[in-house]
Structure formats: C-alpha cells, structure tokens
C-alpha cells in the first residue's frame with residue numbers, strides 16, 4: 356500500500372473543515388465570524404470610552420449630554436459583551452466537538468469496513484497512529500480550525516482598526532511595530548518547523564509506547580512477562596522509548612518557549628519605544644489628551660493584535676498540517692468491491708465451484724511470494740483438507756479463497772466469475788469460517804453464535820449449534836445459559852471461556868451461519884481428544900451439502916476429506932486422497948509416518964471407522 360499521498364493544501368484543509376462544520380451546524384461558523392467581529396469592536400469601544408470622557412470634560416459639555424454619551428457607550432459595551440459571550444459559548448461548545456465526532460465516526464466506519472488486507476498492513480496502522488494523535492480530543496488543533504480562523508480574523512481586524520488610529524499619530528510607528536512582528540514571525544516559524552520535523556518521529560515513538568503499554572496490560576502478554584521475568588527488560592525498553600519521546604517533546608517545547616520569550620522581549624522594546632514617542636508628543640503639545648489616551652491604549656493593544664496574528668496563524672498552520680494527517684488516513688481507499696457486484700450464482704442446492712488459476716500472493720514488502728502458481732478447482736460439495744508445515748501458506752491460501760486477500764498474481768473464481776467482481780459482503784455470505792485467532796464479542800453467548808441482535812437471533816438454532824459444536828453442556832451449566840455475557844472487561848458478570856471452549860463457540864458460530872462454504876483453520880487444535888473425535892465423527896453431518904475446506908496438522912483427521920492438498924514451497928506440492936498420497940510416498944507419506952509413530956496402530960483405524968468415510 357502506498358503510504359505517502361500528496362498532503363492537502365492549506366486552502367483545501369480550511370475549505371474541508373469549514374464544510375464539515377457548516378454541514379453539521381451552520382450556527383457554529385456564524386458564531387465564529389460574530390465572535391471575531393464583536394471581539395474587535397468590544398475593546399475598541401473600551402478604549403474609546405476614556406477618550407470620549409476626557410474630550411467631553413475638556414469641551415465642558417452640558418451634564419445631560421455627557422451622561423447620554425457615556426450611557427450610550429456603556430449600553431453598547433453591555434450588548435457587545437453579551438453577544439460575545441453567547442458567540443464564544445457556541446463556538447467553544449461546538450467547534451472541536453463537531454470535528455472530533457465526525458472524524459471518530461468516519462474512522463470507526465473505516466475500521467469496521469475497510470478491506471482486510473489494508474487493515475492488516477503496517478503502513479495503514481502507521482497512518483492510523485498519526486491520525487490518532489491528531490484526533491486525540493476535541494481540543495486537538497485539527498479539530499479547531501474554525502476557531503483559529505476566527506481568532507486570526509479577530510486579530511487581523513484589530514490590527515487594521517487600531518492601525519488606523521496609530522497611523523493618525525505617526526505612520527512610522529506602524530512600520531516599526533510591523534517590523535518587530537516580522538522578527539517574531541521568524542522565531543515562531545522556527546518553532547513550527549521543529550514541531551513539523553519531529554512529528555513523524557514523535558508519532559512512531561507514541562506507537563511504540565502504545566504497543567508496550569498494551570503488551571504489559573493484556574493478560575496474554577502479562578503472563579509471559581511474569582513467567583519469563585520480562586519486567587526488567589520491558590521496563591528498560593519502555594524507559595528508553597519514553598526517554599526518546601520526552602527528548603522530542605522537550606525539543607518542541609523548547610522551540611515554543613524560545614518563540615514566546617522572543618515575543619515578550621520584542622513586545623517590551625516595541626511598546627516602550629512607541630509609548631516614549633507618544634509622551635514626547637504630549638509634552639510638546641502635539642497631541643490632545645483625549646487622543647493621547649486613545650493612541651496609548653491603541654498601541655498597547657496593537658502589539659497584542661500583532662502577536663495574535665503571528666501566534667494564531669502559526670497555530671492555524673499546525674492545525675492544518677494535522678488535519679492533513681487525518682484526511683490522508685481517512686482517504687485510504689477501500690479496494691474491495693462494495694458496490695453492486697455480479698449476481699451470486701443461484702439455483703443449485705450445492706455451492707458453485709471455486710477455481711484458482713495460477714494464483715499467488717506476496718505479502719507487502721515481502722521479497723518472495725508466500726504462494727505462487729496455484730491451480731486448483733474445488734468442486735461443488737467437495738471436502739478439501741489442506742496440510743503442510745508451519746508457515747507453508749495454508750492460512751494465506753484460505754484468506755485468498757475468502758477474499759480477505761486479493762491474489763497478487765493469477766485469479767480466483769467462483770462459478771467462473773472472478774471473486775473480485777462480486778459484491779464483497781454478498782460474497783462473504785457464502786462463507787462460514789473458523790480461524791485460529793478467535794474473537795469473542797462483548798455480548799451474550801447467543802449473540803456470539805448468531806452474530807445478530809437479540810430480536811433477530813433464533814435461540815432454538817443457537818442451542819442446536821451449541822450442541823453440535825459440543826459446547827451445550829458447558830452453556831447449560833451456566834446460570835443464565837446462552838444469555839450469559841462474555842468478555843469480562845465489558846461485563847462484570849461475564850464468564851471466561853477456555854481456549855477449547857472458545858473454539859467450540861467459533862464452530863457453533865460457523866454452523867449457525869449455515870453458509871454453503873465452510874472453512875475451518877485448525878478448528879480442533881485446542882479441543883480435548885474426546886471433543887475432537889466427536890467433531891470428526893460428525894464432520895460429514897456438519898458439512899453435508901456444503902463445500903468444506905479444512906486445515907489440520909493432525910494428518911489422521913484429514914482422511915475423511917475427498918482430497919488432501921499438501922502445501923510446500925509456495926505451491927500445491929501433492930494432491931490426492933490419503934491412499935493416493937501414501938502410495939506416492941512423498942512428503943505427505945513421510946509426515947504421516949512421523950506423526951503416526953505417536954499413535955498406537957489401532958488409533959488411526961479407530962478414527963477411520965469413526966469418520967465412517969474411509
């Protein structure tokens with residue numbers, strides 16, 4: 356998967372953010388604009404008030420006129436102040452929240468539906484980590500672009516209004532103030548560059564910290580940590596990574612601090628010089644007292660507007676850049692066919708043939724393909740067993756057949772049509788699967804079997820499937836039976852299932868789905884011998900009228916299949932019935948002999964009879 360996509364331009368990100376807020380709640384943007392306008396009017400009225408008071412006193416106006424002028428100003432202040440509070444309330448409450456909720460929803464949808472191959476790829480995970488940093492909360496910069504824009508607008512308007520007052524006193528003051536702001540901008544640019552340059556590394560370090568955290572937190576990792584005494588080793592690695600992360604964060608914080616210091620220092624020099632000049636004008640009677648007070652206040656605030664422009668444009672640029680991270684992540688395309696696809700074959704009680712033509716698969720960044728040149732036709736209703744050494748590519752092969760991976764060479768067809776042409780979700784309806792890594796969902800046992808909400812669950816069928824998979828006794832022994840919750844982390848009263856029980860539950864889930872193709876990846880690896888033998892005994896019943904693909908390391912158990920495929924060297928090295936492969940005397944026969952060594956002669960033939968298929 357290509358990880359780097361051209362980053363979005365600043366304008367594109369601003370337009371995107373504005374669109375997002377406008378669609379969700381137009382009032383938010385109206386309030387942002389209102390906040391900027393009132394935000395500049397309010398202090399302006401504030402600094403105008405003393406001038407009006409002084410001018411009126413100097414002109415010795417009638418008391419009624421004086422009170423009216425001051426009263427109007429006070430009323431204006433009160434109205435503006437209330438309007439500003441209202442606008443701020445709306446923007447503070449909505450801006451970050453609208454953005455974060457929208458992005459969280461889209462990213463959750465993406466996680467739930469994204470094509471599996473991309474979901475699994477490390478490149479996608481890294482993009483997710485970067486985006487995750489930018490989506491940490493409703494206060495994160497990327498979520499607050501309209502607010503930064505509003506603040507920037509406020510400062511630009513303040514700059515222009517107050518600038519007009521100051522220009523009236525002397526245009527050079529503006530030039531002087533603007534040059535000092537330019538110097539300040541340079542200092543902030545440096546800080547922003549440090550932040551930008553270190554973002555990739557900081558994101559990677561955060562990813563590592565997250566991984567170590569999870570490994571220490573999850574019971575599966577915690578068990579090994581204790582038994583292998585990994586506390587010291589992992590603690591050391593954690594400290595190193597944390598140290599490196601702190602170094603980077605420190606670098607960014609130091610850059611920010613230097614920029615702020617230079618801002619404070621420059622402000623002091625700048626305002627001091629401007630005030631000195633105003634005092635000089637007053638002492639020489641070149642300015643009225645009212646105008647002196649107004650200009651004095653304007654210069655004080657002008658510096659604030661200038662540094663506001665510098666700071667908020669810098670913040671806005673940072674936010675824009677982080678929004679790019681989110682958009683790049685959300686824009687990773689789902690390559691699977693989620694639109695209207697080719698109609699699924701209908702009309703036969705048996706599922707259609709699955710054909711692999713010269714199919715192969717190379718994992719991203721792998722030097723050599725895991726599988727290549729696979730030619731195979733799985734006939735309707737056929738029972739196929741796949742065997743082979745660890746890492747031979749058995750699971751990869753079934754993931755290809757399931758459509759979870761797209762072949763990197765050749766093609767896979769169902770009923771003569773490339774499986775990529777079927778709608779992905781419709782194609783999945785054909786498959787009942789049990790993989791090695793079993794995931795339990797935080798609902799009750801019945802829901803875990805039906806994979807449906809309670810109102811759509813057929814409880815009678817759930818009980819039948821639990822009986823077929825051999826979990827009925829366990830479930831019936833629970834106080835709430837199949838209504839017992841699973842996943843303790845979510846439900847306090849949940850039960851914990853053993854590895855074998857989970858496997859039985861996964862089998863019940865596959866049986867409940869009752870799809871025409873059943874794919875089992877070592878479904879009995881964690882079962883006790885009696886439960887395992889029971890599954891073998893019932894295999895014909897469980898897969899009746901279906902195509903079945905069955906991976907197992909227990910070679911004796913594959914004898915009840917119509918055909919056995921031995922995967923080796925990235926392809927199908929041997930193919931045939933058990934007897935054919937034994938007669939051929941190849942790798943399968945060798946593996947079988949090695950394994951049967953551990954069984955008494957009678958055990959194998961016992962299985963043979965038990966399957967009632969040989």
Ligand SMILES: Nc1ncnc2c1ncn2[C@@H]1O[C@H](COP(=O)(O)OP(=O)(O)OP(=O)(O)O)[C@@H](O)[C@H]1O
Pocket residue numbers: 475718719725743744745746747748749750751752
């Ligand atoms: N997500 C992945 N990314 C990269 N390589 C992978 C990935 N999954 C598996 N592989 C590699 O592909 C090869 C085949 O793996 P696969 O899981 O298909 O083997 P298997 O025959 O099912 O093994 P086992 O019997 O141990 O379950 C292995 O060498 C493995 O390292």
